[in-house]
Amino acid sequence: MTAHVNTSARQDRHGTPPSLTDQAYEAIRDLIVTLQIRPGAPISEEQLMRRLGLGRTPIHQAIKRLESERLVAIFPRRGTFATEVNITDLALITEVRLQLEGHAAYSAAKRRTRAEQEELRRLLEEFDEPATTDADLMRLDTEVHRAIYRCTHNSYLEATLGSYYNLATRIWHLFLDRLPHVSEHIEQHRPLLEAIIAGHADQARDLARAHVSQFESTVRSAL
Incomplete structure (x- = not known):
């Protein structure tokens, strides 16, 4: 097709x-x-x-x-x-994302426009709609991350994080059928979006870093 x-x-x-x-x-x-x-x-x-x-x-x-x-x-x-997926790269990718994802969430909470607040609210509403498949959950995860990157209004940060997010998400897809709590992982975006919308930059940074750390732990538990 x-x-x-x-x-x-x-x-x-x-x-x-x-x-x-x-x-x-x-x-x-x-x-x-x-x-x-x-x-x-x-x-x-x-x-x-x-x-x-x-x-x-x-x-x-x-x-x-x-x-x-x-x-x-x-x-x-x-x-x-x-490219092949090398699971040993996960720790290195996480090391970078722990710093940059937190900074992106902090910057997004400081810089998001009113229009972007509305975009984030629309994404937030999707968490109230039951996802039917893991693929739907991963689509929502991707939309949330990329929306946050755009809200930083830093094209260099957006491009860099987008690249690392792609590498991390491919690892996630590789183990998707072995991960029992995908919905719980994606649900962590709800308080993160709320913090960014409200302009609570420190809270957004901490939530983003916790989300990335939990991502690595979840994948390693499936190894």
Whole structure:
């Protein structure tokens, strides 16, 4: 089945539609992070062109960007592959995220606009709607994290955290069928969102750091 990218659904905070390269990047990134492209699997630009309905140039540029974020490995004369998942990287990723996720939550509580407060409130309302699958819960987790990153109004922090979040979330998906309390982990976002909306920066920082720490503990318990 061919899966085409939705080219009109998302716009940036300035109302500008994403470029074709951004569309390709986001689509391929999500295929890798959610393990629809498995770790170590070969990546064919031709197949992605057909699957996403995009041209060779945006697909190629997206793959180069994903290589810089350690989701794709390109080997001369061998081809392009999704990177393997090394569970020993979890501690290193967590070490960085403990600092940056806390700082992002703190900054978001200080800098979020009224429009962004409303966006966070809409996400908060989703916690009152029962999720039917773990995939729904992970989608909500992703939306919350990326919304918080945007609220920092720091494009460098947003990009860096987005990259580390992708690496961590791929590990999470790898063990998803062995994790019994996914809903409890995602539910931790409720007080975090409330703190950011209310502008309680110190509380938001502490909640974000606790969430990241608990993430690592949960994954390690499944090993």
